[in-house]
Amino acid sequence: MDIELYQIISLPFMQRAFISCIALSIVLGILGTFIVPRKMAFMADGISHGSLVGVSVGILLGIFPLMLAIIAAIVMGTLVAALRSNRRITQDGLIGILLTGGMSSAIIIFSLVPGYKPEIFSYLFGSVLSTTWIEVYILLGFSIITLVLAKYLWRALILTTIHDQLGRVMNLPTTFANYFLFVFTAIALVTGVKLLGIILVSAMLIVPVLSSSLLSNSLKSSVIVTITIGLISSIIGLFVSFVADLPSGPCIALTLIGFFIASFVVSILLPNRKNY
């Protein structure tokens, strides 16, 4: 395709996609730093797949699908947070129920949708063309709220990740921190569905954290590297998606995996690397 870089950036839908990716990289990078070490990565898959029921209802009724998906994600995130200390229900079991229940309901509802709806495909796999300015503003507003709350809850988030009871003894707002983490992660994943697709959005949460864990030696550098990898991967993936006319989700996901492989190689070649 004969087009200059600046021309790509000047296209409104690409601007929306880039802004969304920047916001998502930061938000999912920060939240993922606490979610992945808790072995809750499966939650990302479960919630993104389960939120499809909100999308399907929105498409069927002609109501803003993303908003209904966010509502579905909030419900699921709240359930996961509320039942995490229940000994009879394992968390991965609960997430499996939400995933299969949400997906099954969504598929049935989609079958009720008359005619051909191409936006279903974009929700599944992502599309650079799909994001609207309203959705970008929602994402930006959500990102600001997330950053403010994360800063306020930073200490509680750290303590609940390493030892929840110790955080409670220190009178930190551990319950609020846990609900914030699960619910806001769920919302962030759903807001990323338009760009990465339901099937692959969890990669944006998980892979940068795993890559960063191979390269970083402190929490501070871990957060910075996670966000950086997410950001660069999503920008490269978007460019490739546009130039090659491919779905954006797989392009971003494969770029993330490419960074993970590179991080793994670096960690082997430089086992005594310094902090960065």
Place this chain on the structure above:
Amino acid sequence: MTTTKFNSTDHNIIELHDVSIVRDSNQIISGASCCIPRNALTFIVGENGTGKTSMISSILGLLTVSSGTIIYNSSTDQNLIIGYVPQRFEFPEQFQLTVTEYLKYSAHISGKNIVPTLKRVDFPESHLKRRVTELSGGQMQKLLLAAELSRNPDILFLDEPLSNVDHSSEKHIIDVIMEIKNQGVTIVLISHDWQLVSSCADCVICLNKNFGCSSGTNCACKNSLSEANVELIQKTGPDPLIAHEGFCYVQNL
């Protein structure tokens, strides 16, 4: 025969009155009463499943008692500052927290205060930038202790502090604990180590579901502490004269 130890709020920092604890529909502790003397080293001992961790959890506010009262006697107008070092502390491998960062976020210690804090527990300064997951069991215990001590606790709970520590580090940890106690911190330890109890304890709270020690001869505590100068075994409960399942309080003089 005996006097209960509830007669002085100056003497006792924490008192349990008729406390019952139910967990997962099982009665763990029933109608137990005891107290933790101020500035003393108190051991909570007992076999597995007798409720030691549940008792500490309820004192720490992590577990709600089903009945009874826990009284916290602060010597100032402020609430008691309670320190806690749990038995199991497994840092997630993918959480890249350094020693310095742990102290910063858990105890608000940073900059020039870090080294003196770690010196207090003989933690090597060379390990400041190490990730917490790279520390040995003994180093981890010292780090956790340092963080809790920096909060200037009125009382410090240690749940089996030697369980993840190799033999060579055990004495180190014990010396640190005794030094902390000598600095005026009330310490409560859960331990299975009767030798340690005999050598270090000021007081022992024994949880034993199956004893019948009305005669004082059939008690696991007294038998195990027989080499120590055990002056007194008390049963503390609604009626101290009646043998009470699950509890006795021993003062090691």
